[in-house]
Amino acid sequence: MMKTCACLHTSSYSSSLPLLPSTFLFQQQQLRYHHFLNFRSLSLNATPREIQLQLSSSNDAVLSQNPTPPHIEEPPPPTPLVLSGDDKTTTNNKLKKKKDINDDNSSNFDNRFKLRNGKEVFEEKAYLVGVERKGDVSDSFGIEDSLSELKQLADTAGLLVVDSTYQKLASPNPRTYIGSGKVSEIKSAINALDVETVIFDDELSAGQLRNLEKVFGGDVRVCDRTALILDIFNQRAATHEASLQVSLAQMEYQLPRLTKMWTHLERQSGGQVKGMGEKQIEVDKRILRNQIGVLKKELESVRKHRKQYRNRRVSVPVPVISLVGYTNAGKSTLLNQLTGADVLAEDKLFATLDPTTRRVQMKNGKEFLLTDTVGFIQKLPTTLVAAFRATLEEISESSLLVHVVDISHPLVEQQINAVDKVLSELDVSSIPRLMVWNKIDKASDPQKIRLEAEKRDDVVCISALSGDGLQEFCDAIQDKLKDSMVWVEALLPFENGDLLSTIHQVGMVEKTEYTEQGTYIKAHVPLRYARLLTPMRQLCVSRP
Numbered sequence: 378m379m380k381t382c383a384c385l386h387t388s389s390y391s392s393s394l395p396l397l398p399s400t401f402l403f404q405q406q407q408l409r410y411h412h413f414l415n416f417r418s419l420s421l422n423a424t425p426r427e428i429q430l431q432l433s434s435s436n437d438a439v440l441s442q443n444p445t446p447p448h449i450e451e452p453p454p455p456t457p458l459v460l461s462g463d464d465k466t467t468t469n470n471k472l473k474k475k476k477d478i479n480d481d482n483s484s485n486f487d488n489r490f491k492l493r494n495g496k497e498v499f500e501e502k503a504y505l506v507g508v509e510r511k512g513d514v515s516d517s518f519g520i521e522d523s524l525s526e527l528k529q530l531a532d533t534a535g536l537l538v539v540d541s542t543y544q545k546l547a548s549p550n551p552r553t554y555i556g557s558g559k560v561s562e563i564k565s566a567i568n569a570l571d572v573e574t575v576i577f578d579d580e581l582s583a584g585q586l587r588n589l590e591k592v593f594g595g596d597v598r599v600c601d602r603t604a605l606i607l608d609i610f611n612q613r614a615a616t617h618e619a620s621l622q623v624s625l626a627q628m629e630y631q632l633p634r635l636t637k638m639w640t641h642l643e644r645q646s647g648g649q650v651k652g653m654g655e656k657q658i659e660v661d662k663r664i665l666r667n668q669i670g671v672l673k674k675e676l677e678s679v680r681k682h683r684k685q686y687r688n689r690r691v692s693v694p695v696p697v698i699s700l701v702g703y704t705n706a707g708k709s710t711l712l713n714q715l716t717g718a719d720v721l722a723e724d725k726l727f728a729t730l731d732p733t734t735r736r737v738q739m740k741n742g743k744e745f746l747l748t749d750t751v752g753f754i755q756k757l758p759t760t761l762v763a764a765f766r767a768t769l770e771e772i773s774e775s776s777l778l779v780h781v782v783d784i785s786h787p788l789v790e791q792q793i794n795a796v797d798k799v800l801s802e803l804d805v806s807s808i809p810r811l812m813v814w815n816k817i818d819k820a821s822d823p824q825k826i827r828l829e830a831e832k833r834d835d836v837v838c839i840s841a842l843s844g845d846g847l848q849e850f851c852d853a854i855q856d857k858l859k860d861s862m863v864w865v866e867a868l869l870p871f872e873n874g875d876l877l878s879t880i881h882q883v884g885m886v887e888k889t890e891y892t893e894q895g896t897y898i899k900a901h902v903p904l905r906y907a908r909l910l911t912p913m914r915q916l917c918v919s920r921p
């Protein structure tokens with residue numbers, strides 16, 4: 378796979394703009410600055426598939442060009458570190474170099490290769506940094522909770538978190554995000570703990586990233602929560618559509634961060650190529666914008682296919698219900714439990730990226746389609762919400778949204794608010810909702826929670842893991858679907874037998890009476906069918 382990517386990359390460059398010398402350096406810079414993004418400059422003529430491969434493959438592709446920049450000392454080509462099994466695993470040239478350096482101490486180093494989900498992952502030492510904004514509203518995540526979530530994210534990405542710190546600030550420092558005292562404190566921690574990566578809990582600007590890396594020293598990488606989430610998504614994207622969406626989000630994240638990364642060229646060449654950096658930023662921005670355009674087109678075509686598929690599904694008269702909720706709430710476990718599907722469900726953030734739809738048959742013979750979707754998280758980057766819009770369209774075309782909540786989680790209220798916030802961005806307020814309090818088996822006082830749920834409308838307690846409460850869940854779905862339907866009394870002529878059986882399938886028929894003129898029904902039916910029945914409803918009104 379890695380070899381394939383390298384070949385692809387070389388051939389795509391042969392038919393594209395020549396790489397400017399500085400682009401090579403830029404690639405090296407990117408590997409340092411944005412280790413998590415597996416990002417590199419791309420050829421203008423690359424196909425979306427190539428772009429995707431280039432983005433998702435490890436850093437070996439960069440080496441295939443190997444141009445020699447004038448006036449600038451060429452950096453030694455790093456040897457990629459091949460980890461078994463997975464070309465998307467976080468790999469890094471620097472690691473190989475470090476491994477060589479550390480050969481004497483290699484047993485210590487090798488201890489940090491861990492097997493996760495069947496993949497070998499190198500655990501880089503990471504240090505977390507957060508900022509508590511004075512005056513933050515109390516219903517949002519506290520700084521310690523937010524940092525502990527960041528630790529979970531880092532863990533999911535395969536990093537080894539060695540320590541963390543935070544600072545209370547009225548407003549972030551525009552140059553370094555945190556104050557200078559805190560910067561020095563972190564620098565000491567980096568030296569003492571041999572930290573390789575510093576991760577900030579909030580999105581940093583290009584300038585802040587650059588300044589912090591400068592202060593921390595050449596070998597230390599700095600990244601932010603968004604880059605970390607993007608990296609997890611990149612590692613986990615399993616389908617063509619998900620890969621395209623992640624690639625697009627990565628590029629959009631990257632675009633504003635190209636600014637001024639080139640000034641080092643002018644410094645290194647002693648001013649001989651003055652202005653070169655500035656020009657190169659423009660060239661690379663243009664290349665990146667072109668790639669974004671190519672990806673958007675490709676996504677649009679994938680989106681059209683999905684739409685056609687959805688349209689076909691609409692013609693199958695079964696309501697579609699989407700599971701939404703905070704990451705790790707138990708959505709996939711619920712889908713698996715109800716449908717016998719085999720969707721990956723695990724105690725990691727963002728286990729699911731692609732929607733999976735399965736048919737559920739209830740005891741009364743009624744059916745619905747259940748869709749599992751990508752989980753949400755607080756501080757979800759807007760670029761990601763936008764990039765996943767195509768996938769999230771599944772949600773907007775549902776008859777009902779089931780909000781799955783991990784009721785055993787200490788920050789359950791904050792998680793509910795974060796999900797509501799994302800849903801409000803998706804413009805789905807008109808779709809009826811049902812809330813499910815999951816993991817009731819794990820709650821410290823399940824009885825108290827059940828009593829609380831009884832007091833509320835639209836809440837059902839379940840354990841997706843044990844299957845407890847699933848019958849109540851299906852009953853609640855029936856009731857909710859009924860609420861979203863229209864009450865009709867109609868007389869269907871006998872030649873409309875097909876429509877009658879569809880109504881039995883999608884609606885809730887309360888009375889059927891056979892008369893000489895046709896079948897008289899009283900039922901709740903979806904709006905679409907109420908419209909189809911309009912002429913027959915008039916007939917019914919005129920019935921003696």
Ligand SMILES: Nc1nc2c(ncn2[C@@H]2O[C@H](COP(=O)(O)OP(=O)(O)OP(=O)(O)O)[C@@H](O)[C@H]2O)c(=O)[nH]1
Nearest residue numbers: 705706707708709710722723727728729752841842
């Ligand atoms: N104790 C208990 N654990 C549960 C329950 N439901 C899910 N889990 C566990 O919670 C973890 C996350 O479950 P998933 O089904 O992967 O959660 P998800 O909402 O699909 O997560 P994302 O795909 O990341 O958004 C897994 O380890 C499940 O075994 C439950 O009812 N009780």
Ligand SMILES: [Mg+2]
Nearest residue numbers: 708709728729
């Ligand atoms: Mg899931």
